[in-house]
Amino acid sequence: MKTPPLPLAEAQARLLALAPTLPVEQRAVGECLGHYLAQSLPARRTQPAAPLSAMDGYALRSADLPGPWRVTGESAAGHPFEGVVGMGEAVRISTGAIVPVGADMVLIQEDTGRDGATLHFTGTLPEPLERHIRPAGMDFSAAVELIPAGTRIGPAQIALAIAGGHSHLPVRRRLKLAVIDSGDELVPPGQEAGLHQLPASNGPMLCAMAAALPVEIQALGPIPDHLHALATAFVSASDADIIVTSGGASVGDHDLVRPALEAVGATLDFWRVGIKPGKPLLVARRGDQVILGLPGNPASAYVTAFLFLLPLLRTCAGAAASLPRTIPARLVAPLGKGGSRMEFLRAVWDGANVALDPLQDSGALSPLARANALVVREAWAEAKAAGTDVPVYLLENGGIA
Incomplete structure (x- = not known):
């Protein structure tokens, strides 16, 4: 009997439970932009020190x-x-x-x-x-908590830490991420593509999504659909904390990510999630290394990276909040009934209202590029009238407010 796809929340929880714990290091405060504070930071002085x-x-x-x-x-x-x-x-x-x-x-x-x-x-x-x-101490007093652990360090946090008497901050070391693009149909960016080929856009897209986080990225591919080539790519990424692949995670004759992982000694943790797009998502482990296999269709790769890869990277980096959060937005037009899977529909949010893109095919990039939000439609959801509030993920900053 085939195991049913995991619900989204269960799949996310199982993935984040696998996140490797990275060592804490003291880094010069000016080099901490984008990192997450690994420990609570106390003030070493009072600000202002006098009235x-x-x-x-x-x-x-x-x-x-x-x-x-x-x-x-x-x-x-x-x-x-x-x-x-x-x-x-x-x-x-x-x-x-x-x-x-x-x-x-x-x-x-x-x-x-x-x-x-x-x-x-x-x-x-x-x-x-x-x-x-x-008055003295209006901003903060010595020994109080300046910044809680898990806070992302931005320009204001850098200034506050320095004002509090700190020159170095405790942060996790940069995570090592390997991004593997795979598929016989892929050609490198800029190379002319034949009728049977596609420019390899998923790998650069995933690298760009991860670049805002404290990661060191190793980009591999495009890798052809050959077991030995994929296994070799996994071996070359042995030093990575996280490997993310795009394509080949399903069960067709040319979907070789699973057998390639078995060939290099990785073990499957779970496969398939009850979402659309993105059902054939794969999670495996090789020692402390986590391998995340995303679908090859670009919208599927983006949505699953948004829901799984970015939260995993944030967890490894020490974020207090790793998962994206929804906000309510009003539908501009009616939304039909949901199907058997939770759906994430590309949409444009104007600050109050949300309009779905008319093209929702998981192979289409243009609606993804137009979108700044994902409308969440639960499995078997009832139809909703225009003006109804629906949950929406904002794509900016990975959905983290």
């Missing part, structure tokens, strides 16, 4: 309102006033400068007038009076 002025103006005592005051000095960013603000005194202060001892408020310069060393109040009092002062 700072948020505006240009004058620091003074609120008890001395409404003035006048005698200006006794200046506090500039990087050059604090060394004295104490006493009764009836004010200190000229610039944005980012330390508020002198004794002062508890800042009058902005637009609300003041000066006659030599005498300062007058001419405007409106701030509400509250300390409004223009950034």
